[in-house]
Every structure is written in C-alpha cells, then in structure tokens.
Amino acid sequence: MAKMLYSATMSLDGFIAGAGGDMSWLTEHLGPNPLVDELIGDIGALLVGNRTFRGDDPHKGRPGEGKPFGGGWDGPQFVLTHHAPDTPIPGVTFVGDVHTAVKAAKDAAGDKYVNVLGAETARQCLEAGLLDEILVLIAPVLLGDGVRLFDHPGGTKVKLERLSLSGVPTATNLWFRVVG
Template sequence: MAKLLYSATMSLDGFIAGPGDDMSWLTEHLGPNPMIDGFIGEIGALLIGNRSFRGDDPHRGTDKAGEPFGGGWSGPQFVLTHHIPDTPVPGITFVGDLAGGVAAAKAAAGDKYVNIIGADVARQCLAAGLVDEMLVPIVPVLLGDGVRLFDHPGGSKVKLERLGLAEVAQATMLWLKVTG
C-alpha cells in the first residue's frame, strides 16, 4: 500500500521557497544527488498543492521546466485545488478535496510513495495524520523569508523519528518517519 511522503529541499533557516514563492534560489543546488535519484524511482504518484502547481520552477528557462523533478519522473499527478479548471491539463487530475486527492493518489501509486509537493497540502496532510515519512534535503543557504517547510500559526507539534541521515553533494539529507 502506498505511503505518503512529504519531500522538499529546505534552506538552513527553514524555507522551501523564497519571498513571493520564488524558487530560483534552488537552481544552484540542483544537480547529481544519488539519494534523490534513487528515491525518484520509488514514487508512484504526486499530490501537488495548487500554489506549487501554478508557481515558480527552479528549472525555469531550461528544457527541464514544467516537469516533475526536472523531467526525472513521470506518472500520475493529482493537484489539490478549490478551483478546478474548465479546460483539462494533459497528465494532471484536479481534485477538490484532500480525502479524495489522497485516495486517488494512493490508488495510482500502488505500493510506491505518493510524493507531496507543496507546503500547504503537506500541512493539511500532517494535520489529518496522513503523512508517513518526510525527506528533507537541507542546503547551505539562508533565505530569511518565504514559505516555510511547515508553518502552523499558533503552533503544532509533529513528532518525527530519524530514519536516515546522509551528506550528499551540497545537501544534508534527512529521512524522517512521522510518529505523531
């Protein structure tokens, strides 16, 4: 059965996107990463937040723009949104509610991971107790502002257990299990 995994590259000060959802900061940190390359083969489907789907791309201006993992992955994609477009987008299924999106993504993923992309959809999945694991590459940069990996006004504690830690290229890779 599919597991839900939240993966996002994070700055040392906790941001996954810069101010205004800018992803250009990430461009210089993209490159060969054996852990990510191996992990991509374990993804069966994507559950994507609408803001991430419509947002900036660290591969902007290259032939890899607009493709998951810069073209390193293809498969079923489910975008969680309150505004389902009238015109279909090839390869994308738009879903209007979290439970339906998670169920559809898990069914499509089979026994592989459903990779969550987007801080807000990840926060919703964490609040609902649906996230099984997290993969967080931490890169050596401070952004000072932007979209946090996890943001819950008023606070919320999510217990994690470290499953793995690795130093790869320009990142420290944390693999975590959500325990509560």
C-alpha cells in the same frame, strides 16, 4: 500499499520557497543526489498543492522546465485545489479535498510512494494523520523570508523519528517517519 512522503529542499533557516514563492534560489542546489535519484524511481504518483503546481519553476530555462523533478519523473499528478482549470491537462487530476486527493493518489501509486509537493498540502495531510514520512534536503543557504517547510499558526508539536541521514555537497538529506 502506497506511503505518503513529503519531500522538499529547504534553506538552513527553514524555507522551501523564497519571498513571493520564488524558486530561483533552488537552481544552484539541484546537483546530483543519489538519494533523490533512487527515490524518483520509487514514486508512483504526486500530490501537489495548487500554489506549487502553478508556481515558479527552479528548472526555468532548462530542458526539464515545467516537468516534475526537471523531467526526471513522469506519472499521475493530483493537484489539491478548489479552482480547477476549465481546460483539462493530460496526466493531471484536480481534486477539491485532501481525503479524496490522498485516496486517488494512493490508488494510482500502487505500492510506491505518493510524493507530496507543497507546504500547505503537506500540512493538511499531516493534520489529517495521512502523512507517513518526510524527506528534507537542507541546502547550504539562508533565505530570510518565504514559505516555511511547515507552518502552523499558534504552533503544534509533531514527533518524528529519523530514518536516515546522508549528504552531498549541495544538500544534507534528512529522512523521517511521522510518529505522531
């Protein structure tokens, strides 16, 4: 059965996107990472937030622009949104609620991961008790403003258990299991 994994590259000060959703900061941190290379083969489907799906692309101007993981992954994508486009997009299903989106993505992923992309979508999955693991690649940079990895106004405590710690020059990889 598929597991739900939230993965993101984050600045040391906790942002996965810069001010206004800017992702250009990430481009210089997209270097080789064996953990990510291996993970891509274990992803069966993507669950993507609308802001992430329609947002800035760190691969802008590169051959993989507009494709998941810069073209390194291909498969079914499920976008969580209340505003589906009028024109269908091949390989992309637009879903209006988190439970339906997670079920569809898990069914499509089989025994592989559903990779959650987008802070708001990950927060919704976490609050609904649907998120199994979190992989954070910490980039050696401070952004000072932007979209946080996890934001819950008023605060909340989510217990995590570290599964692994590794690193490459462009990032420190931290993999966690969601405990509760």
